[in-house]
Amino acid sequence: MGAKRRHQHYPGRWRRQHRRKTLDEYLEILWYMQERHGTNLKKFMIHEEFDWQPGVAEELQSMGYIEQSETELKFTPAGYEKARQLVRSHRLAERLLTDVLNMKLDHAETSACEFEHIIVPEIVDGICTLLGHPKICPHGLPIPEGNCCREAKRSIESATKNLNQLQVGQQARIAYINTRSNSRMHQLTQLGIRPGAIIWIHQKYPALVIRTDHTQIALDEEIANDILVWELQSGSVATKDPASEG
Ligand SMILES: [Zn+2]
Ligand SMILES: [Zn+2]
Ligand SMILES: [Zn+2]
Numbered sequence: 163m164g165a166k167r168r169h170q171h172y173p174g175r176w177r178r179q180h181r182r183k184t185l186d187e188y189l190e191i192l193w194y195m196q197e198r199h200g201t202n203l204k205k206f207m208i209h210e211e212f213d214w215q216p217g218v219a220e221e222l223q224s225m226g227y228i229e230q231s232e233t234e235l236k237f238t239p240a241g242y243e244k245a246r247q248l249v250r251s252h253r254l255a256e257r258l259l260t261d262v263l264n265m266k267l268d269h270a271e272t273s274a275c276e277f278e279h280i281i282v283p284e285i286v287d288g289i290c291t292l293l294g295h296p297k298i299c300p301h302g303l304p305i306p307e308g309n310c311c312r313e314a315k316r317s318i319e320s321a322t323k324n325l326n327q328l329q330v331g332q333q334a335r336i337a338y339i340n341t342r343s344n345s346r347m348h349q350l351t352q353l354g355i356r357p358g359a360i361i362w363i364h365q366k367y368p369a370l371v372i373r374t375d376h377t378q379i380a381l382d383e384e385i386a387n388d389i390l391v392w393e394l395q396s397g398s399v400a401t402k403d404p405a406s407e408g
Contacts, residue, residue, distance in 0.1 A: 164244075164339075172185075175347050178244075183218075185214070185218070185221060185222060185225065185227075186248055186274070186278075186279060187190055188218055188222060188229060188250050189222070189241065189245040189248055190216075190245060190248050190252065192228070192237065192241075192245060193245040193248070193249045194249075194303075196236075196237070197303070197304070201237070202233075202234050202235065202236055203228075203235045203236060204233060204234055204235040205231070216342065219235065222241070225241075226238055226240050226241070227240060227241030227244060227245075227381060228372045242305050246306045247283060247286075247306075248278050249306060250305055250306040250307075250308060251277065251278035251281055251286050252274045252275060252277070252278045252299075253274075253298075253299035253303060253304075253305040253306075254286060254289055254290055254293065254296070254299075254305060255270070255271050255273065255277040255278060255281075255289075256271070256274045256299045256301070257293055257299060257300060257305075258289055258292075258293065258297050259273055259274060260300045261293065261300075264292075267301070268298050270300070277357070278371035280339055283308070286308065287308045287309060287310035290305075290308055290310050290311060291310050291314070293313040295310065295315075304348060310311050315375065318337065318390075321337075321392060322337045322338075322390040322391060323390070323391060323393060324369065324379065324386060324387045324388070324389060324390055324391070325363070325372065325386035325387070325389045325391060326370065326383060326386045326387055328363045328393065329363060329366070329393070330363050330364070330366055331362070331363060332362070332363045332393060332394075333360065333361070333362050333363075333393075333394045334360070334361055334362075334363075334391035334392060334393050334394055335358065335359070335360050335361075335391060335392045335394055336356065336357050336358060336360075336361065336389060336390070336391050337357060337386060337390045337392050338357050338389055338390050339355070339356070339357070339389055339390070340388040340389075340390060341385075341388045346385070346388075350385075350389075350398060353374070353377065353379055354374040354375070354376055354377065355372075355374065355379070355389065359374060360374070360375070360394070361373065361374055369381075370383065371388050375391055
């Protein structure tokens with residue numbers, strides 16, 4: 163029963179029994195096992211449902227991808243990196259095929275697995291950038307980060323400030339809101355505080371007050387910290403704080 167339920171999480175092709183898997187496919191399976199069960203893969207590699215062919219572990223070991231002892235089987239750094247790249251390509255391909263080309267996930271699955279073997283990392287990064295550096299695949303599994311994701315994060319972080327860092331009179335465009343709380347996000351959105359909105363810093367003490375086109379809002383310091391903005395040169399979008407007009 164438990165095994166059956168677990169089964170459903172494995173992408174379909176892993177369950178096919180009659181074809182010899184490639185070593186790359188085994189590396190992907192090991193990555194997947196590692197995500198679910200931790201770094202020591204010994205007890206999972208003998209599990210029947212993974213269809214380990216005789217000699218596969220030895221082959222992976224001789225290629226320098228895994229190391230094993232009586233009690234342990236795990237990735238070497240080279241194997242880890244190789245598997246990471248394969249899984250990254252696979253999951254990005256799933257995103258591309260389902261989000262952009264509207265393919266059904268079942269169909270995308272097979273194509274994704276072809277894709278990962280023919281695409282070089284630079285192109286994978288290009289696709290990742292095109293898709294906005296997605297963090298999870300359509301199955302909800304994490305997409306390992308690439309250089310493109312790290313650079314994008316760095317440049318966004320260096321260009322944005324949080325609301326507490328702005329001065330009175332400054333104007334800014336909201337970049338994103340860094341909260342995991344749905345209710346807080348909803349509340350802020352209701353107030354017109356959403357990515358893309360323009361705000362002005364109206365007052366900093368005793369409390370931070372910002373203005374949008376429509377309203378004036380006092381914000382807790384903690385909430386203001388979670389609101390990341392791009393500073394605007396005064397005059398670049400609107401000339402002044404609308405509050406001072408009336
Ligand atoms: Zn794959
Ligand atoms: Zn997936
Ligand atoms: Zn990326």
